[in-house]
Amino acid sequence: xxTNPFGFTTWGADLVRIAEPTTASTPNTHAPRARMLxxxxxxxxxxxxxxxxALVHSGASASAAHLEFAAMAPATATALREExxxxxxxxDAIHAALLARGLRPAPVLDAxxxxxxxxxxxxxHVLAAVYALATLVDHEPxxxxxxxxxxxxxxxxxxxxxxxxxxxxxxxxxxVRDYYAVP
Numbered sequence: 278x279x280t281n282p283f284g285f286t287t288w289g290a291d292l293v294r295i296a297e298p299t300t301a302s303t304p305n306t307h308a309p310r311a312r313m314l315x316x317x318x319x320x321x322x323x324x325x326x327x328x329x330x331a332l333v334h335s336g337a338s339a340s341a342a343h344l345e346f347a348a349m350a351p352a353t354a355t356a357l358r359e360e361x362x363x364x365x366x367x368x369d370a371i372h373a374a375l376l377a378r379g380l381r382p383a384p385v386l387d388a389x390x391x392x393x394x395x396x397x398x399x400x401x402h403v404l405a406a407v408y409a410l411a412t413l414v415d416h417e418p419x420x421x422x423x424x425x426x427x428x429x430x431x432x433x434x435x436x437x438x439x440x441x442x443x444x445x446x447x448x449x450x451x452x453v454r455d456y457y458a459v460p
Contacts, residue, residue: 282316283408287372289415291383296399296407307397311404320409327387327426331406340393342402344410347385349425356380357427367418384425 284293296308314320314335321332329344349357356378360371367382375382389403414421422428 283312283411284415286415286418287369288367288382288418288421289411291421292407292411292414294383295386296404296411305399305404307399307401307404311401312408314401314405315408315412320405322406322409322413324420324423327424329406329410329424331402331409333402333405335401340391340400340402342391342400342406343389344386344403344406345388346424346426347387349382349422349427350380353380353382354427357382357422365419367422382421384421 284290296311297305314333319334321334323330323332327346327348329346331342331344333340333342353375356375357367357371360374361367372382386407389398391400391402393400393402395401410420410424
């Protein structure tokens with residue numbers, strides 16, 4: 278029997294549940310193509326804290342998908358610190374211990390955006406990014422903690438700006454000079 282390449286650890290399975298929620302009444306028609314793109318190396322991931330940018334290449338076209346994850350709840354972070362002890366890499370047993378405590382260690386997708394023309398938040402490129410991220414998390418579970426800002430805390434009272442960071446989609450291949458006259 279073949280092993281599922283996405284979500285074979287509990288940490289990776291949490292991300293697969295974002296792409297394949299158990300509450301869905303019908304399968305997502307974009308999922309097979311998204312899995313193929315992720316499996317065949319069509320996704321390049323870049324990290325900036327809880328933000329993940331995925332460059333998704335499909336044939337001659339490319340899209341930039343952006344995923345923003347919520348920070349880990351303080352209670353979960355504290356319990357995780359206790360469970361990890363001196364270890365740096367979480368495993369399935371730590372995941373199970375957190376669940377037994379009634380805590381949810383799964384990453385929560387706050388926002389997703391893509392440079393493609395699809396009108397759906399969960400387009401094939403965003404799904405491919407989630408599957409590629411799940412594969413990475415299966416091999417490096419600490420990535421699931423990184424995208425939830427675990428271990429990064431600002432000193433108390435150092436909040437200069439409480440406004441959320443702007444969300445945008447860079448058009449890396451598009452140069453403004455190509456479309457507008459630059460004086």
